Amino acid sequence: MSETTSLTALGLPGDLAARARAHLGEDAEALLRGDPWELLRVPGVTPAQADRFALSVLPSADPQDARRGRALVGFLLAEAARRGDTALPGEAVVRALGGLRIADANAAVNAALDEARVMLFEVEPELPDVFDESAEELPEAEQWLALARYGLAEETVAEGVQRLAATAPPIEAGDGAAEHGEAARQALFHGVSIVAGPPGSEDGLIADLRALEPSLDVPVTVAAVTATAAARHEGAVSLHRLLEAREGLGVLGYARGEQWPLEPGVLVVTGAEALDVELAAALVEACPDGTHLVLAGDPDGLASYRPGRVLADLVATQEVPVTPEPPDGGPLAELAEGVRAGGLRRVEAPGKEVVVVAAADGREAAHRVGQLLADSIPRALGIDVRDVQVLTPGAAGTAALNAALKARLNPGPGVCGGFDAGDRVVVAVPFAEAAAGETGTVTEASPEGLTVEFPDAVVRVPAASLPRLRAGWAIPVQQAAGTRWPAVVAVFPSAEGLTRPLVLTAFTRALRHLSVVTAAGPGLAASVTEFAPVKRQTRLMSLFM
Template sequence: MTDSNPDTVPQTDPAPRPAPEPQAGPPPAGPPAAGPPPPAAPARPVSPLAELRASAGVPESFAARAAAWLGRDAAARLHADPWRVLLVPGVGPRQADHFARRVLGEAARPDDPRRGAALVTHLLTAAAREGHTVTPAAEVLTALERVQVPEPQRAVEAALDAGDALVLTEEPEFDEAAFEEDAEPPEPEETLGLARWAMAEEAAAEGFQRLTLTAVPLLDDAAVKELRSGLPEDRSLAFTAALRTGVTVLRGVPDDVEDTALAIASAAAARGLRAALVPPTERAAAALAAKAGEGAPPVVALHRALDPRDDPSAAPGAVVFGRGEQRPFELDLVIVPDASGLDVELCAVLVEACPDGAHLVLGGGPGAPPPAGPGRPLDDLEASETVPVVELDAAPPSGPLGTLTAAVRSGELVAVDAPDREVVIVPAANAGEAVHRAVQLVADSIPRALGIAVEDVQVVAPAAGGEAGTAALNAALKARLNPGPGRYAGLDPGDRVVVAAPLRQAAVGETGVVTGAGPHGLDVAFPNGPAVVAPADAARLRHGWAVTVALGRGARRPAVVAVMSEPGDGTVLTRPLVATAFGLAERHLSVVQAAGPALARGVRENGAPERRTRLARLVVP
């Protein structure tokens, strides 16, 4: 079983091989005495999953991935339904059919209802990885025919019966032509969605409605008027909306949104309100807390604020949070300065954790790229026209970094004058040269010329795949910065890692360093402290010297190396993606330009890709 995406799965078995145990007692003084041979050491028990892996003839790394995505009873689940292997990232329909034949023999048939149901879930999961929460039913039926499912409709019904998918009817949008006398009314569109994301959208919509309906002004009119006095009109509107309405969207460049959020929270706290700022990652929280200074309201990373719990009964891959409807925040005002990176599931958890009467402020850049996970809750909330949206006027950009990023946001890729090397453009003839240049910048040029340590340099790229994607970049960076066999789930002590899928110990996008490893798992130093990642969860970490823009957007770095190339895997260079990548740099940006004219064209012509979602309609009462 091979993997189509090298950055999706670990390359080696995460189960460490223990060193031979030392013999008890002192060593013998001379040749061993004659006698019967010592009893053989007891055989190490073989796990059911390893046994299944061996009998099916798939790579060792498969067992770790299956355990991570299917849970502790993965072997039993795969024996009962071998096509469930499609839930493991990197496994496709042909591989799943091969696996089923090895497990079931002649009983593995194309018309098996288990196969049809698993393929429906697989197709909807692939759509979710592209950000969609729903897919037209007709598209699913056509795709099922392509993978030779004899009765596609029966396969859909099997997936519905299993509870993995839901039928979701989308009401048509009416235009002027629909009201003409002889016009046929448009038919509702039948869509399918994974139950997980469909229920998250419904929960988020209900939460936004609840906060809007239960909100009362946090301060009286006189106090709000006093706070607004002397402020520019856009900031004045932001204060008014945040303090008087249940849910508010702030749009503006990141620094402006952050400064306005801090001003609102500080003013509210000074008047006795319980206010908190909730950035997406621990690294971002530390930077905002440093900017806020002493006496500012609390700054808590969202993941920690939601209080992740260790719950053995949780579904594989799910993180259980202690905060929610039964145990909400003890806060009057919750401000998320950068909410554009929240997928719909995390957004639903956040909204449910806000008590009745609390005010929630969600910030984000105009035209920011969508989150790494499914949905686009901030954009959908704005599109619903059910909450106030305040556009913050951008301050004039300062310095080469600000000038370049502002130009990209407006659709232009310009040359900037950078006498102190704040911005450096490094041309590369091809992807291989781009990887070489990036390694050279991280390991030598930036630390030597600018005095920025390797630990403070982050490489970002549009996608994981491709010859200059994060997988290739990380392989080259590891070979240079921390060579090793990747003995523990492809990782070694000293490796920088990034959380690529939900973990209890850290948020998606958080980076850390592996400090140790053993049968207990991986010891990782995250910004909020040390953590132990169990062997079954190690597959949720990736090497983190280079990260995709989607994963890296949660925190800025002193230096950023942006490797711009065309991945060739369907990923398109867009204006929001490039602006976000460039905006992550605090002091220095090196742009390794291997995309040729496609980079300027993407900045000029391509906005964020569309996503099929329901939240904008659901949130309307």
């Protein structure tokens, strides 16, 4: 009997049995027989589903079972991580447990802490801008809970930033340094510095450092969150490649780290707003003492696709020198700066740098996007369809849009998992050869698998690994942070879920041309002026207090 079949016999539907097997490993059956609420570790499983499954395994299952309470603590923190949070106030977790019929929430938290998947931290509350210094007592520290992986990663980032700031001596660049910009001077003087501005504002810094490199005693390295982003700068690499991603025991890790660090020098990371807390932790661990780390990104845009808001948190600490960089000129910059300021401006674009296309609904929007990619953009602007990326809010809206675009741009039988040669794909779960969020093109397709060409690698993807890929004609705006394309089509099927950072990120992904296809009506402008996202809950800033 196969593992999946045995899980089906245990009471799991076929699709859920396959997912449980993938996430819980070869011992899934034994694990779930011993503790059916471990099913909550599988993404997408709800407490109600886990409770029904528990009754099929343990007919006398009790809602107050300590195993249930422990699992629900992990579930709540995992759900928060999917929203981008790295931790939650303990009081919020206790309240949520009460809503899930846990009578003794504190006992459930203690059980989760005993298992060591969850950690407890003391977090100093943020003081208001105007604080009464005559107050007899300062606000007390709060207890926060985090999944261990994210709690430890945030501590690694804080310790790494402080270590580099303390160990990197100023780099002498001779008299030539005075002729270059403030960002370059800060990069050479400080162990950690930030260049804050719209995408592309790091170009001057990189040009200055490249010009100074012959007079420096250390190399200058430029890295980006994806190979697509790295291709903008000569000699740049993706962080995935720089840190030498490796797979082992079903887990992705990096060969570079504390035991095998990078060469000391100046390291500039572009698109740093897309750094999640675990990637940032791997990055600082790989930087040896004496490295000058420069994070260049837009703290006003969307934070990383995965948990954390590293760049914005480091800016907020005021412990790291920040050099603001102004935008370049032109219609694209003018439109983006209007959004940044809270307004949706009408801009003059004589070179068709910005085009707005109104649609009545999502279906018409998809039709308009197909026209733009198949005809208008290549014909009128000379931009190849391979250099055009469609962005839309959230993962839910991409499926129908991808289906429509495939039918228009690359119809075919879908010989392997719905994919054919010529299809665009995006990496959902990283490979050793390609990071999550990397886009590529299928060059060969057969029932056995796909060959995918990414900007810096050609990867053979067997059929069994296809769940790591998604159709990539259209990708979520959230997954585009840190990367830019020659042309972007930003699609807003409705006003639902739109916020100023999301719209700003969508608009700033384009290098030469932006088409805005909107069925959101006045909701698009309202999202820019009125709606801000809920602030992610993280601990990183508090670690510098």
